[in-house]
Amino acid sequence: MKIVFLGTNGWYDTSTGNTICILIDTSEYHIILDAGNGFHKIDRYINDEKPIYLFLSHFHLEHIIGLHILNKFNFTQGVKICGQKGTKDILNIIINQPYTMPLSGLSYSTEIIELPEEREKLPFYVDSKPLLHSSLTLGFRIEIDGKVIAYCPDTGYCENAVELARHADLLIAECAYKSGQSIAKWLHLNPDDAARIAVEARAKRLALTHFDASIYRTVEERKEAEKQGQKVFENTFAAMDDIQIEI
Numbered sequence: 001m002k003i004v005f006l007g008t009n010g011w012y013d014t015s016t017g018n019t020i021c022i023l024i025d026t027s028e029y030h031i032i033l034d035a036g037n038g039f040h041k042i043d044r045y046i047n048d049e050k051p052i053y054l055f056l057s058h059f060h061l062e063h064i065i066g067l068h069i070l071n072k073f074n075f076t077q078g079v080k081i082c083g084q085k086g087t088k089d090i091l092n093i094i095i096n097q098p099y100t101m102p103l104s105g106l107s108y109s110t111e112i113i114e115l116p117e118e119r120e121k122l123p124f125y126v127d128s129k130p131l132l133h134s135s136l137t138l139g140f141r142i143e144i145d146g147k148v149i150a151y152c153p154d155t156g157y158c159e160n161a162v163e164l165a166r167h168a169d170l171l172i173a174e175c176a177y178k179s180g181q182s183i184a185k186w187l188h189l190n191p192d193d194a195a196r197i198a199v200e201a202r203a204k205r206l207a208l209t210h211f212d213a214s215i216y217r218t219v220e221e222r223k224e225a226e227k228q229g230q231k232v233f234e235n236t237f238a239a240m241d242d243i244q245i246e247i
Helices: 037-044 061-072 087-094 159-164 191-201 219-232
Strands: 002-007 021-025 030-033 052-055 079-084 110-115 125-130 138-144 147-152 170-174 206-209 236-238 244-246
Touching: 002 037, 002 206, 021 037, 030 138, 037 061, 061 087, 079 087, 087 110, 125 159, 138 159, 147 159, 147 191, 159 191, 170 191, 191 206, 191 219, 191 236, 206 219, 219 236
Parallel strands: 030 052, 052 079, 079 110, 147 170, 170 206, 206 236
Antiparallel strands: 002 021, 002 244, 021 030, 125 138, 138 147
8 A cells, every 4th residue: 555645734824734535456446635835746656547535534625725726637437526514515605606516517426425424435444533723624544454543633632532543553643733833722743742643642653744834844843753752652753745654
């Protein structure tokens, strides 16, 4: 299984990267986590007919802005878009005129699957739980090819994040803040909190991503977050745009 970090920034693009998007390339499926501006690179890696499942954690623009270029692609197998209850109504507003081409105008089919109510429509196991953020945000646990991937974007520390990451082969967690930073009205993780979740969940590996672009201005600052995380959870690394890992 290959994981490709297409976008690792939070909030906006900078020289360090695009906004959040991650591809999980499995034996039978392409699974995409969020659709920030890193989404524009997706056709560099999807060049076959494996089904595509796109999971949206929430609707802050940096997580969905890439959807406006769905018409750039020619995914003959179609795309299934998975998100929280109400996703159909929200996307029918945002991914529509006058903002962009509507889903109905694409050259390929799309289907929206709302979780957890329509989980039975998925051909692999997915658990979703609400996280702690300023608007409803889902974290995901995906079990496929004998591996467990947990995705915990945009959240403060919470038990749901720990549960999603329980014994995960890879926990992908946001790291908007630097060590010691926190804002009660705008909940996000710092490297210590993300590593704490990994420890309590007994995850095998932790990827830090979604670095707030206004706070993390350089690669060196991300490397410092990596070092801070490793003090709590040794198997921590800071994700960078376009890196690939195998699990």
